Amino acid sequence: xxxxxxxxxxxxxxxxxxxxxxxxxxxxxxxxxxxxxxxxxxxxxxxxxxxxxxxxxxxxxxxxxxxxxxxxxxxxxxxxxxxxxxxxxxxxxxxxxxxxxxxxxxxxxxxxxxxxxxxxxxxxxxxxxxxxxxxxxxxxxxxxxxxxxxxxxxxxxxxxxxxxxxxxxxxxxxxxxxxxxxxxxxxxxxxxxxxxxxxxxxxxxxxxxxxxxxxxxxxxxxxxxxxxxxxx
Amino acid sequence: xxxxxxxxxxxxxxxxxxxxxxxxxxxxxxxxxxxxxxxxxxxxxxxxxxxxxxxxxxxxxxxxxxxxxxxxxxxxxxxxxxxxxxxxxxxxxxxxxxxxxxxxxxxxxxxxxxxxxxxxxxxxxxxxxxxxxxxxxxxxxxxxxxxxxxxxxxxxxxxxxxxxxxxxxxxxxxxxxxxxxxxxxxxxxxxxxxxxxxxxxxxxxxxxxxxxxxxxxxxxxxxxxxxxxxxxxxxxxxxxxxxxxxxxxxxxxxxxxxxxxxxxxxxxxxxxxxxxxxxxxxxxxxxxxxxxxxxxxxxxxxxxxxxxxxxxxxxxxxxxxxxxxxxxxxxxxxxxxxxxxxxxxxxxxxxxxxxxxxxxxxxxxxxxxxxxxxxxxxxxxxxxxxxxxxxxxxxxxxxxxxxxxxxxxxxxxxxxxxxxxxxxxxxxxxxxxxxxxxxxxxxxxxxxxxxxxxxxxxxxxxxxxxxxxxxxxxxxxxxxxxxxxxxxxxxxxxxxxxxxxxxxxxxxxxxxxxxxxxxxxxxxxxxxxxxxxxxxxxxxxxxxxxxxxxxxxxxxxxxxxxxxxxxxxxxxxxxxxxxxxxxxxxxxxxxxxxxxxxxxxxxxxxxxxxxxxxxxxxxxxxxxx
Numbered sequence: 001x002x003x004x005x006x007x008x009x010x011x012x013x014x015x016x017x018x019x020x021x022x023x024x025x026x027x028x029x030x031x032x033x034x035x036x037x038x039x040x041x042x043x044x045x046x047x048x049x050x051x052x053x054x055x056x057x058x059x060x061x062x063x064x065x066x067x068x069x070x071x072x073x074x075x076x077x078x079x080x081x082x083x084x085x086x087x088x089x090x091x092x093x094x095x096x097x098x099x100x101x102x103x104x105x106x107x108x109x110x111x112x113x114x115x116x117x118x119x120x121x122x123x124x125x126x127x128x129x130x131x132x133x134x135x136x137x138x139x140x141x142x143x144x145x146x147x148x149x150x151x152x153x154x155x156x157x158x159x160x161x162x163x164x165x166x167x168x169x170x171x172x173x174x175x176x177x178x179x180x181x182x183x184x185x186x187x188x189x190x191x192x193x194x195x196x197x198x199x200x201x202x203x204x205x206x207x208x209x210x211x212x213x214x215x216x217x218x219x220x221x222x223x224x225x226x227x228x229x230x231x232x
Numbered sequence: 233x234x235x236x237x238x239x240x241x242x243x244x245x246x247x248x249x250x251x252x253x254x255x256x257x258x259x260x261x262x263x264x265x266x267x268x269x270x271x272x273x274x275x276x277x278x279x280x281x282x283x284x285x286x287x288x289x290x291x292x293x294x295x296x297x298x299x300x301x302x303x304x305x306x307x308x309x310x311x312x313x314x315x316x317x318x319x320x321x322x323x324x325x326x327x328x329x330x331x332x333x334x335x336x337x338x339x340x341x342x343x344x345x346x347x348x349x350x351x352x353x354x355x356x357x358x359x360x361x362x363x364x365x366x367x368x369x370x371x372x373x374x375x376x377x378x379x380x381x382x383x384x385x386x387x388x389x390x391x392x393x394x395x396x397x398x399x400x401x402x403x404x405x406x407x408x409x410x411x412x413x414x415x416x417x418x419x420x421x422x423x424x425x426x427x428x429x430x431x432x433x434x435x436x437x438x439x440x441x442x443x444x445x446x447x448x449x450x451x452x453x454x455x456x457x458x459x460x461x462x463x464x465x466x467x468x469x470x471x472x473x474x475x476x477x478x479x480x481x482x483x484x485x486x487x488x489x490x491x492x493x494x495x496x497x498x499x500x501x502x503x504x505x506x507x508x509x510x511x512x513x514x515x516x517x518x519x520x521x522x523x524x525x526x527x528x529x530x531x532x533x534x535x536x537x538x539x540x541x542x543x544x545x546x547x548x549x550x551x552x553x554x555x556x557x558x559x560x561x562x563x564x565x566x567x568x569x570x571x572x573x574x575x576x577x578x579x580x581x582x583x584x585x586x587x588x589x590x591x592x593x594x595x596x597x598x599x600x601x602x603x604x605x606x607x608x609x610x611x612x613x614x615x616x617x618x619x620x621x622x623x624x625x626x627x628x629x630x631x632x633x634x635x636x637x638x639x640x641x642x643x644x645x646x647x648x649x650x651x652x653x654x655x656x657x658x659x660x661x662x663x664x665x666x667x668x669x670x671x672x673x674x675x676x677x678x679x680x681x682x683x684x685x686x687x688x689x690x691x692x693x694x695x696x697x698x699x700x701x702x703x704x705x706x707x708x709x710x711x712x713x714x715x716x717x718x719x720x721x722x723x724x725x726x727x728x729x730x731x732x733x734x735x736x737x738x739x740x741x742x743x744x745x746x747x748x749x750x751x752x753x754x755x756x757x758x759x760x761x762x763x764x765x766x767x768x769x770x771x772x773x774x775x776x777x778x779x780x781x782x783x784x785x786x787x788x789x790x791x792x793x794x795x796x797x798x799x800x801x802x803x804x805x806x807x808x809x810x811x812x813x814x815x816x817x818x819x820x821x822x823x824x825x826x827x828x829x830x831x832x833x834x835x836x837x838x839x840x841x842x843x844x845x846x847x848x849x850x851x852x853x854x855x856x857x
Contacts, residue, residue, distance in 0.1 A: 046598075046600075047544065047570075047571045047598070078598075078616060078618060079618075080570070080571055080596075080598030080616075080618050081544060081571065081573065081596065081598070082573055082596055126620075126632070127596060127620065128596030128597065128598070128618055128619055128620040128632075129618060129619070129620070129632055129634065130616070130618055130634050130641075132641070185713075186713050186738060186739030187712050187713035187714075187739045187741060189712065189741075190686055190712035190713040192663075192686070192713070193713070195639075213710070214688035214710050214712070215660055215662060215688060215690065216662055216663060216688060217640060217641050217662040217663045218663070
């Protein structure tokens with residue numbers, strides 16, 4: 001949706017609702033070079049197990065009717081050998097280092113999705129397959145600023161084997177290289193630009209799987225342009 | 233065993249000849265002796281030379297003859313018999329040693345692959361000799377015998393000649409057991425046979441060349457081993473024969489050039505056992521480049537169960553030569569790199585190449601790079617293709633395969649007949665960057681246009697690998713956040729309809745339903761929509777050579793519910809164009825505009841002008857995901 005009238009209407013409605021533009025944080029793996037596109041962290045053995053993690057950033061959204069600052073992480077796992085790999089959700093932990101230097105905050109996943117399927121207990125990757133997951137870590141303190149660092153740790157199990165994963169993302173300085181454009185999305189229903197999920201300022205609105213006819217690797221969970229989208 | 237029997241029999245034969253030949257009239261006496269003993273149809277010689285001063289007798293040109301056809305099946309060039317010092321002419325002294333040099337024997341299978349003429353002759357000869365021995369003579373000590381520089385040639389129909397040159401043979405007695413030791417040459421192993429008065433007792437081979445040894449000792453299984461596996465290597469074998477043949481052995485440091493396997497196998501280390509007609513191989517390790525397969529076999533070779541297990545081996549394209557249909561899959565090329573596992577049970581009649589092979593197995597694979605040819609010479613590059621498979625007599629089933637493609641992914645499932653190459657597949661494309669893949673879909677042209685967007689698609693495909701043209705398919709696709717303004721089709725449409733005027737080139741969305749058959753893709757419905765300009769078409773087509781036929785309706789309306797209502801209303805006042813020519817050079821012809829629609833269209837365009845937004849800058853094309 002674009003056009004002067006709907007955009008103006010949207011801004012007006014947002015302002016009326018008291019939703020001032022919320023700060024959005026974008027992240028890149030610690031040590032990664034600057035890139036105009038989203039940068040993934042990758043680790044593993046190509047003949048055994050490969051993890052690829054992307055941090056989609058810290059944004060404000062509505063969860064069960066309440067505002068929350070959410071860190072959105074995408075995890076893809078490639079299992080190029082026999083034997084399923086399982087990552088229990090309660091063994092996935094995101095540690096946030098607040099921007100103001102306060103005490104670190106540990107979060108467990110609030111929601112986990114494989115495509116359009118919500119997962120309740122664990123992420124499971126069958127042998128000889130790949131799975132892409134969306135993980136949402138909600139910080140109920142909606143007033144907090146995007147954290148300076150985010151560290152994701154997990155435990156995986158495959159048969160009798162157990163392993164650990166650990167990766168860290170740093171915030172891309174606002175306005176600096178590596179931060180995506182904050183222009184309005186050309187196609188909100190697609191939801192991505194340069195690999196970044198909904199790279200816009202402001203509250204992304206209620207979080208819920210958006211309807212779509214297309215099958216996606218990573219679905220869209222927000223409709224930040226409001227109820228009036230689609231009327232024009 | 234039979235090879236050795238040949239040698240032993242020759243030795244015995246020539247020893248007898250030599251004993252009889254110690255006389256100044258030796259040749260005549262020997263020949264008379266052979267006639268008297270009934271050996272004249274089996275053995276012959278050229279000359280016998282006895283020299284009392286040398287205490288030895290020399291026999292030249294000794295021959296073993298097939299009595300049924302008169303063919304020479306073995307010969308010894310020179311046989312020297314050492315006699316005790318002081319022997320006198322006219323006596324028959326007991327030789328003290330025997331030494332042969334030169335000669336050859338031929339093992340020849342007939343076309344049926346069973347008959348060994350030289351063996352039959354030897355068995356005949358040995359039986360005649362044993363019948364002559366008086367009771368108790370078996371305790372007489374055997375004189376030492378050696379033979380050097382013998383050639384052994386193995387002939388078999390449709391099989392390369394096997395030749396053992398420079399073979400040495402020594403025969404001695406130990407504890408009433410005759411030991412025959414055969415050494416093909418330095419470093420080429422050795423064979424030991426043991427005989428007692430009851431005949432053959434034991435055969436042992438150590439470090440021998442595999443093929444001639446196995447062919448010689450177990451012809452039936454040897455045929456399978458020689459033709460089916462074509463082994464090159466060394467073998468340790470122990471053969472005993474009580475109630476039935478028992479062969480135990482180990483092939484090691486071996487390689488195989490099997491005609492059934494399109495790549496070399498080895499090194500191999502395999503223990504095997506043959507009891508009667510049953511072969512047993514327990515978890516033999518056979519290497520190949522990048523891994524090894526554990527092979528187990530059990531049963532007679534005409535009813536053999538085979539189990540193959542490959543654990544975590546490196547993937548190489550030549551492995552796919554094992555899939556009969558792969559050679560015909562010209563559009564898919566897998567590159568070396570990755571891993572795979574396989575567990576396969578086979579049931580086979582290895583005596584009949586035409587007999588059906590029963591297969592049941594499963595496995596998984598990870599192939600790092602696969603190229604797929606779509607509609608142009610530039611292939612699609614798939615990476616990290618991972619999946620599982622099951623295989624049985626019907627074919628190959630792939631329940632879950634996925635790959636990376638152009639920053640997105642491809643998922644699929646399907647089945648393939650390994651006999652006919654027929655396949656059925658369901659494919660799903662998720663979030664693929666069309667900027668990276670669109671050159672693969674331009675038949676016959678090198679596309680230089682700037683196109684971007686994110687593709688999602690589903691399709692059902694039905695076809696035959698190796699068949700010409702496209703598979704039969706039906707599917708739908710969409711492009712999100714697209715920038716297709718630079719495509720020849722959209723450009724030509726805009727140029728052909730000046731009424732459209734200046735268009736704000738913002739993001740487009742494409743929705744397409746299609747089917748393919750042979751060399752044609754039918755566009756059932758297509759919609760290319762941006763905020764204010766929409767192209768819709770039905771029942772068009774694109775051929776593999778790039779020819780296009782499509783009627784498009786063009787209208788300038790916004791998205792959304794209101795837009796869709798207006799779209800319905802304005803179906804009557806839209807512009808229509810006919811698209812012909814090729815995908816790279818389309819020819820767009822406007823169709824006549826109904827008289828009534830002109831003023832209405834002007835009105836609609838005027839209304840839409842209220843929604844125009846000249847200040848908004850279109851978002852840049854996506855560069856990553």
